[in-house]
Amino acid sequence: MLKYTVFVLLAVIPKSLFQRTMSYEAFFVSVLSSENAFPIDFSNLRVLGRERILNGTFDILEDIDNEHYEFYLEAYTNVARDGNYKKFPMALLRDAVCAVYEKYGFYLRDCVKYGINTDLYINTTTCLIPKGRYYLKNVTINVTNWPVIMSRGLCRHSFTFYKDNVAVGTYNITSSIEDRAVNFRK
Ligand SMILES: *[C@@H]1O[C@H](CO)[C@@H](O)[C@H](O)[C@H]1NC(C)=O
Ligand SMILES: *[C@@H]1O[C@H](CO)[C@@H](O)[C@H](O)[C@H]1NC(C)=O
Ligand SMILES: *[C@@H]1O[C@H](CO)[C@@H](O)[C@H](O)[C@H]1NC(C)=O
Ligand SMILES: *[C@@H]1O[C@H](CO)[C@@H](O)[C@H](O)[C@H]1NC(C)=O
Numbered sequence: 001m002l003k004y005t006v007f008v009l010l011a012v013i014p015k016s017l018f019q020r021t022m023s024y025e026a027f028f029v030s031v032l033s034s035e036n037a038f039p040i041d042f043s044n045l046r047v048l049g050r051e052r053i054l055n056g057t058f059d060i061l062e063d064i065d066n067e068h069y070e071f072y073l074e075a076y077t078n079v080a081r082d083g084n085y086k087k088f089p090m091a092l093l094r095d096a097v098c099a100v101y102e103k104y105g106f107y108l109r110d111c112v113k114y115g116i117n118t119d120l121y122i123n124t125t126t127c128l129i130p131k132g133r134y135y136l137k138n139v140t141i142n143v144t145n146w147p148v149i150m151s152r153g154l155c156r157h158s159f160t161f162y163k164d165n166v167a168v169g170t171y172n173i174t175s176s177i178e179d180r181a182v183n184f185r186k
């Protein structure tokens with residue numbers, strides 16, 4: 001019986017689904033920052049439409065360099081979706097902005113492509129993120145490189161910038177982890 005079921009599934013599921021697909025998708029819920037958050041002003045970014053794309057502009061208020069800035073990331077989960085977030089145990093140390101970008105930047109680059117989704121180019125050689133206003137458009141969450149197993153519910157990435165060892169801004173990106181909708185039209 002099981003064999004038969006598997007055969008039927010193999011016969012019915014279109015080929016495209018065999019490319020590394022996760023059993024879940026992630027959608028933006030909100031992007032919030034602490035009051036007077038520095039060095040990035042996110043207040044002109046919006047989550048739009050049914051696809052919950054992240055869109056708008058953001059301001060980098062001063063050059064972000066490796067010398068003065070450090071970056072710290074925490075993750076939280078809220079399976080019950082009741083606002084009661086639990087800290088996720090994760091071994092990510094506070095580190096210089098560029099070191100973090102070199103190690104984990106692919107997560108960001110999977111979602112935000114220079115020239116398509118943003119006009120901010122990060123040069124890892126100079127390792128300086130220049131002050132200015134940039135756009136984000138049509139950004140969705142790409143889970144290709146995320147863990148294979150994720151609990152459904154709300155997920156929150158909270159990152160804090162430290163300037164000369166002082167926390168200057170916290171940014172919370174909240175997303176919703178949902179079962180992947182199987183799209184037979186593909
Ligand atoms: C970010 O999320 C954490 C965990 O839920 C919360 O304690 C903190 O107040 C939030 N900060 C902002 C700026 O929303
Ligand atoms: C999305 O952001 C871009 C860049 O800021 C802007 O030109 C566009 O109008 C925005 N789209 C919507 C639907 O707001
Ligand atoms: C998601 O990320 C993977 C891995 O980098 C990439 O191959 C794929 O094109 C990305 N998908 C989208 C829609 O950008
Ligand atoms: C990155 O910065 C280095 C050093 O200033 C420069 O030589 C290189 O051309 C830059 N790369 C790009 C793609 O702009």
Ligand SMILES: *[C@@H]1O[C@H](CO)[C@@H](O)[C@H](O)[C@H]1NC(C)=O
Pocket residue numbers: 138140
């Ligand atoms: C938005 O991105 C998706 C893939 O992530 C793509 O299929 C779609 O054509 C893009 N839409 C626009 C208006 O660029």
